[in-house]
Amino acid sequence: DTGVSQDPRHKITKRGQNVTFRCDPISEHNRLYWYRQTLGQGPEFLTYFQNEAQLEKSRLLSDRFSAERPKGSFSTLEIQRTEQGDSAMYLCASSSHGGNTIYFGEGSWLTVV
Amino acid sequence: ELKVEQNPLFLSMQEGKNYTIYCNYSTTSDRLYWYRQDPGKSLESLFVLLSNGAVKQEGRLMASLDTKARLSTLHITAAVHDLSATYFCAVDPEGGSARQLTFGSGTQLTVLP
Numbered sequence: 001d002t003g004v005s006q007d008p009r010h011k012i013t014k015r016g017q018n019v020t021f022r023c024d025p026i027s028e029h030n031r032l033y034w035y036r037q038t039l040g041q042g043p044e045f046l047t048y049f050q051n052e053a054q055l056e057k058s059r060l061l062s063d064r065f066s067a068e069r070p071k072g073s074f075s076t077l078e079i080q081r082t083e084q085g086d087s088a089m090y091l092c093a094s095s096s097h098g099g100n101t102i103y104f105g106e107g108s109w110l111t112v113v
Numbered sequence: 114e115l116k117v118e119q120n121p122l123f124l125s126m127q128e129g130k131n132y133t134i135y136c137n138y139s140t141t142s143d144r145l146y147w148y149r150q151d152p153g154k155s156l157e158s159l160f161v162l163l164s165n166g167a168v169k170q171e172g173r174l175m176a177s178l179d180t181k182a183r184l185s186t187l188h189i190t191a192a193v194h195d196l197s198a199t200y201f202c203a204v205d206p207e208g209g210s211a212r213q214l215t216f217g218s219g220t221q222l223t224v225l226p
Contacts, residue, residue: 011211014203042203042217043156043201056213106155
C-alpha cells in the first residue's frame with residue numbers, strides 16, 4: 001500500500017525537548033500538508049508544501065514549529081522546546097496538483113510530560 | 114475568519130433509523146469535504162463536493178451541497194453499527210491557497226443495536 005505514512009506513530013517527550021516527525025506522502029503527490037488535532041476537535045491546518053516550496057506557513061502555531069520538505073518528497077515537522085500544550089496528534093496529508101481528494105496519514109501522537 | 118459549524122455534535126441513533134448531520138460555513142467555498150474518523154485513527158475521505166447542488170452517495174451515506182445557503186448535509190439511511198464514528202466536514206475557501214481546509218468540530222455518531 002502506498003498511502004501517506006508517518007513516523008513515529010507515538011512520541012512521549014519531556015517538556016523542553018525537541019521532537020521531529022516525518023511524513024512520506026503518496027509517491028505521485030506534489031502537495032503535502034501538516035495539520036494538528038487535539039482531543040475532541042477537528043484538525044487545524046498548520047502548513048503546506050508544493051513540491052519543495054513551503055507556500056503557506058503563517059499558521060504554524062509559534063516560531064517553535066518548523067517544517068521542511070527538502071527534496072519535494074518526504075517532509076519533517078519539528079517542534080522545539082516542547083510545551084504541554086503541544087500534546088496532540090500531528091497529521092500529514094497529501095494530494096496531487098489539481099486533485100480533489102486529500103489523503104491523510106495515520107498521524108503522530110505527541111505527549112509532552 | 115472562516116467558521117465551520119456542525120450539528121449535532123453528538124448523535125445516538127438506533128440501527129435502522131435515518132438521520133442528517135448538518136454543516137454550515139461562513140464564507141464562499143470552492144469545495145466541501147466529508148471525512149470519517151474512528152477513535153485513535155486518521156481521517157478517511159468520504160466525499161468531495163465541488164459545486165452547488167452536488168450530491169454524492171456511497172452505501173448508506175449521502176452528502177449534498179448548497180453553496181447559496183452555505184450548507185452541506187450528510188444523510189444516513191438505515192444506520193448500522195459499523196457507521197459509528199466521528200464525522201467531520203471541512204471547507205476549502207474560495208480563492209484560498211489550495212486545500213487549506215477548515216474543519217468543523219465533528220459529529221460523534223453512535224449507532225445503538
